[in-house]
Amino acid sequence: MTVRDRTVLLAGATSPSGLTITRLLMEAGARVIAVGRDQSRLDDLAAAAGSSDPASGSLRTEVCSLTDETEVAALASRLADAGEHIDGLVPLVGGWRGGGGLAGQTEEDYRVLAQAFTAVRVTSRAFDADLRTSQAGRFAIVSSVAVARPLAGGANYAAVKAASEAWTRAVAQGFAKAARDADEPLRAAAVAFRVRTLDEVIDRVAAQIAGLWDMDPAELNDRIIEIT
Template identity: 75%
Template structure:
């Protein structure tokens, strides 16, 4: 198996990393669904990729109702979803532990909310795909959290825990149905996304090259 012909939803696709990942997926033969809040940035993404290779949808990824509406709209259009990759993130830190404000934490928490919301909205779609993949981008800070990045590391750790729970759900559903496992949830850890974005994009494309049972519940360090 590979990613060619599969529909991959990038949640938060209008960032520079979203563009790079979308381009890599399209080059490998996938169809990309790019989701974001800003219509202008979505239109720019579609122009950069090509409207025949990407579908753009406007939604607030922390809004459960909006994401549920998006999932229903895609289902109504017979848009099979084979992959979901949340790309919402950001960094706020520094100042030691005392410098970790609640305002900073709330700003970062939106990325965890997005992971929870989109994983629930597309859970059934990914489990029904013959090769469903859910992958988050996390940080090596989870393994070695620093005082000046405590908010950031805490949010990433929570996102990893949630993703591993998604993986357990996929495995349990397959066991209960007495069927082979077709869906996998994966954590990709990076130190600095900007430095390794090409490797991350290649690793996301390669998620469909491996069997789900080999991938599910894995934490993968990207160089």
């Protein structure tokens, strides 16, 4: 079982990291749905990720505010109507605000950073049924080593990442419980990748994401994987 012919939704895909992951998934034969708020940036992503290799996967772009529950629900309905069943979900909404010690962490900083956690919650709820019923559902977030050792100057950031990890572990427990209740083998898995600086390890993170479908979900589910 591999990512080939799987449909993977990248939520917040227009960053350089999103482009790297999109390219690798397409090279592996996946159908990628890249979601972002800006159509022009999505067009740039599609142009940069385009492949003439007939063996590569496909790319579809969708405009959506990933922190808006109504918009994400409409996206899920739109994809379902188009016959798209999601096998993988990777929220990539993120950012950094920090420095100045604990007193330098403002509530405005926190509200900006917390949008990433909102996107994790909203998208995972919207596509939970798809991932549970997929033959190989995968949910993955990119977290930070700061969760294990938070610093005063990054308190807001570490708190948001810790909350996102807790949510992901809850998703994992939901997958496991659903399989037990149905008396079926576990087919879905949720994981968190911890990195120090994403730009420095993005190629390895992209490879790990594409490789999620190569692994036994029972061994993968509820794992924290550090990539440094």
